[in-house]
Amino acid sequence: MVISENQINNENPEYKKQKPVSPTVVFFRKLFFTQNLGDFFFERLTLLFAVLVFLLVMLMGYEMYQGSKISIDKFGWSFLSNSVWDPVQEIYGALPIIYGTIVSSFLALVLSVPLSIGIAIFLSELAPDWLEKPLSFLVELLAGIPSVVYGLWGIFVLVPWIRTDVEPFLSEHLGFLPFFRGAPYGFGMLAAVLILAIMVLPIVSAISRDILRSVPQSQREAALALGATRWQSTKIVLKDARSGILGATMLGLGRAVGETMAVTMVIGNRAMISPSLFDPSYTMASVIANEFTEASSEMYLSALIQLALVLFIITIIINAFAKLLVWSMERKLKTR
Amino acid sequence: MKFQKIISALFLTVTFSMLTHAQLQLNGAGATFPAVIYSKWFDQYKNATGVQFNYQAIGSGGGIRQIAEGTVDFGATDGPMTDKQLAEAKSKQGTDILHIPTVMGAVVVCYNVPGVGKGLNLSGEVLADIFLGKIIYWNDAKIKKDNPKLNLPNKPIVVTHRSDGSGTSFIFTDYLSKVSKNWSSKVGTGTSVNWPVGLGGKGNDGVAGLVKQTEGSIGYVELAYAVQNKILYANMKNKAGNFVEATFQSVSAAAEGAAKNMPADLRVSITDAAGKDSYPISGFTWLLIYKNMKNEAKAKALVNFLKWAETKGQAYATDLFYAPLPKAVVKLCEKNISSITVNGQKIK
Numbered sequence: 202m203v204i205s206e207n208q209i210n211n212e213n214p215e216y217k218k219q220k221p222v223s224p225t226v227v228f229f230r231k232l233f234f235t236q237n238l239g240d241f242f243f244e245r246l247t248l249l250f251a252v253l254v255f256l257l258v259m260l261m262g263y264e265m266y267q268g269s270k271i272s273i274d275k276f277g278w279s280f281l282s283n284s285v286w287d288p289v290q291e292i293y294g295a296l297p298i299i300y301g302t303i304v305s306s307f308l309a310l311v312l313s314v315p316l317s318i319g320i321a322i323f324l325s326e327l328a329p330d331w332l333e334k335p336l337s338f339l340v341e342l343l344a345g346i347p348s349v350v351y352g353l354w355g356i357f358v359l360v361p362w363i364r365t366d367v368e369p370f371l372s373e374h375l376g377f378l379p380f381f382r383g384a385p386y387g388f389g390m391l392a393a394v395l396i397l398a399i400m401v402l403p404i405v406s407a408i409s410r411d412i413l414r415s416v417p418q419s420q421r422e423a424a425l426a427l428g429a430t431r432w433q434s435t436k437i438v439l440k441d442a443r444s445g446i447l448g449a450t451m452l453g454l455g456r457a458v459g460e461t462m463a464v465t466m467v468i469g470n471r472a473m474i475s476p477s478l479f480d481p482s483y484t485m486a487s488v489i490a491n492e493f494t495e496a497s498s499e500m501y502l503s504a505l506i507q508l509a510l511v512l513f514i515i516t517i518i519i520n521a522f523a524k525l526l527v528w529s530m531e532r533k534l535k536t537r
Numbered sequence: 538m539k540f541q542k543i544i545s546a547l548f549l550t551v552t553f554s555m556l557t558h559a560q561l562q563l564n565g566a567g568a569t570f571p572a573v574i575y576s577k578w579f580d581q582y583k584n585a586t587g588v589q590f591n592y593q594a595i596g597s598g599g600g601i602r603q604i605a606e607g608t609v610d611f612g613a614t615d616g617p618m619t620d621k622q623l624a625e626a627k628s629k630q631g632t633d634i635l636h637i638p639t640v641m642g643a644v645v646v647c648y649n650v651p652g653v654g655k656g657l658n659l660s661g662e663v664l665a666d667i668f669l670g671k672i673i674y675w676n677d678a679k680i681k682k683d684n685p686k687l688n689l690p691n692k693p694i695v696v697t698h699r700s701d702g703s704g705t706s707f708i709f710t711d712y713l714s715k716v717s718k719n720w721s722s723k724v725g726t727g728t729s730v731n732w733p734v735g736l737g738g739k740g741n742d743g744v745a746g747l748v749k750q751t752e753g754s755i756g757y758v759e760l761a762y763a764v765q766n767k768i769l770y771a772n773m774k775n776k777a778g779n780f781v782e783a784t785f786q787s788v789s790a791a792a793e794g795a796a797k798n799m800p801a802d803l804r805v806s807i808t809d810a811a812g813k814d815s816y817p818i819s820g821f822t823w824l825l826i827y828k829n830m831k832n833e834a835k836a837k838a839l840v841n842f843l844k845w846a847e848t849k850g851q852a853y854a855t856d857l858f859y860a861p862l863p864k865a866v867v868k869l870c871e872k873n874i875s876s877i878t879v880n881g882q883k884i885k
Binding site: 285286287288289290356357360361364384386387388389465466469470471481483487490491492493494495496497498501502 | 569595596597598599601602614616618622693695701702703704724726727728729730731732735737738739743746747750751
């Protein structure tokens with residue numbers, strides 16, 4: 202139990218007169234007048250843990266800034282707008298890499314979120330018990346597969362399939378669009394998007410399912426009692442759960458942005474900006490993993506750390522944006 | 538009972554690790570390419586002498602950084618340190634750093650062309666033009682000229698390369714820079730470069746996977762990897778004008794050809810080497826050693842190990858798919874090893 206200052210003051214009325222109370226005084230007051238010392242230390246200890254997380258994030262940001270200082274001083278903002286990544290000439294521009302990261306993650310979400318929500322609705326609202334348990338287990342199993350295994354599966358199963366079936370089909374029927382032009386290598390943005398979609402799917406669907414389940418049963422019962430159909434009552438449940446589902450989507454996006462191994466195995470690893478999904482691309486996490494071990498010059502290392510810093514900041518922005526969206530949605534719900 | 542067991546197990550591990558620490562241990566870090574033979578060597582050498590080595594294959598870049606920072610007793614790299622890196626390391630550690638070649642590797646050009654089996658011939662200029670994106674079809678007149686007997690299809694060439702930084706890429710781009718002016722001015726030499734065209738695969742297996750799966754593709758992998766996995770690779774035209782297949786003999790021949798005018802510090806590239814049997818895309822891998830060391834016991838152990846590696850150790854090379862050093866190079870290495878000192882004193 203947390204003892205607030207008011208309670209202490211009520212028990213000891215003489216403190217009311219002493220006006221400016223410094224935090225240290227409050228601290229010792231709590232220490233000596235709290236009934237239960239255990240509670241007091243428990244509170245402080247958990248506070249310490251929480252602060253540690255904050256400090257860790259700050260320290261990471263600071264270290265990355267320090268490590269990338271040489272590169273930041275030399276390239277400045279052009280690091281973000283220049284599209285040449287040339288370790289030999291020591292020119293580093295990350296635009297195509299940032300583009301590859303954002304586009305691949307975003308498209309993966311576009312593919313996997315509707316599917317995930319469908320899975321979540323079926324599992325929480327419609328599936329009979331005997332089907333729901335094994336299906337849930339399978340979905341969670343997907344989340345536990347190591348990414349290198351996804352990558353291998355991508356190389357040996359997904360990529361050949363894309364090359365022989367998907368890409369020829371797309372270029373034949375949708376070739377008038379710039380997204381489906383070029384030589385069908387199999388390796389490229391399309392393969393990376395599909396792999397990422399499969400990897401994001403279990404996270405988004407498992408969390409969405411739990412969120413749908415946490416909507417009170419009375420909501421469904423009320424809707425059904427008013428004569429709503431299954432679909433109509435599900436819509437009401439979805440409306441209640443939408444901020445949570447949005448949060449699940451953002452967690453999925455976080456996974457997609459940071460995914461390294463599986464992506465680098467199928468994306469073709471070429472820093473270029475092309476509208477075509479058939480062309481190879483590159484992501485920030487892949488560049489760092491690929492080039493870090495052999496980066497012998499200071500500028501090279503510094504540029505890679507700056508890339509990590511950019512990835513870190515993008516992740517923070519995504520999370521902040523998600524929080525903002527969830528918060529504004531909740532406010533709308535309340536005022537409704 | 539269970540608790541007691543855990544405690545005694547813990548106690549045992551602690552005493553055991555303390556015992557092993559009492560032994561002489563040398564720490565090193567660096568290149569991944571020679572890691573297989575190094576671990577074999579360290580194992581054999583430990584059995585013979587009791588000296589323990591701890592080698593971390595963290596990549597050449599890491600090896601160079603760690604030896605410059607003084608956190609290891611020796612480093613290892615596939616590409617020699619630059620003059621600037623050497624000067625930086627000297628100002629930090631107060632001693633020169635020696636490059637000691639240990640074994641050699643070669644890079645082979647693998648391909649997957651429908652209707653073409655073994656025996657594709659390629660010259661350096663043609664290879665550079667392919668990787669520059671200038672030659673884009675397999676039936677290009679320049680490729681046909683070297684392969685009159687092969688039936689080359691009218692298929693686009695798909696270029697593949699390593700996406701991770703590697704010594705393999707270093708040797709390959711070093712060769713292309715030597716044989717093509719266009720390549721050296723536009724792309725240059727490095728463990729990672731800005732590839733003008735093509736798909737990137739991670740590691741030898743990544744490139745081999747790309748080549749195997751993509752019709753009309755060309756790529757490059759380590760000789761050891763190609764031999765172990767039975768991958769088709771091209772004969773390369775050497776400086777003398779012969780098309781040579783990559784074998785351990787032709788790689789050693791390249792080093793022999795280069796040994797005649799090797800610089801004293803042994804920081805040398807042997808790509809495009811002279812000699813009629815030399816395979817042109819090969820290179821050394823080096824151990825990086827402080828010229829003047831501070832700990833006498835460690836220095837002695839390291840020098841003895843190096844002498845052993847250059848002589849007896851070479852016998853393990855071909856079994857593990859590395860090319861052994863030719864005698865002429867071993868001699869040069871031994872000369873450099875004998876120049877190592879401890880606090881300015883010669884090692885007996």
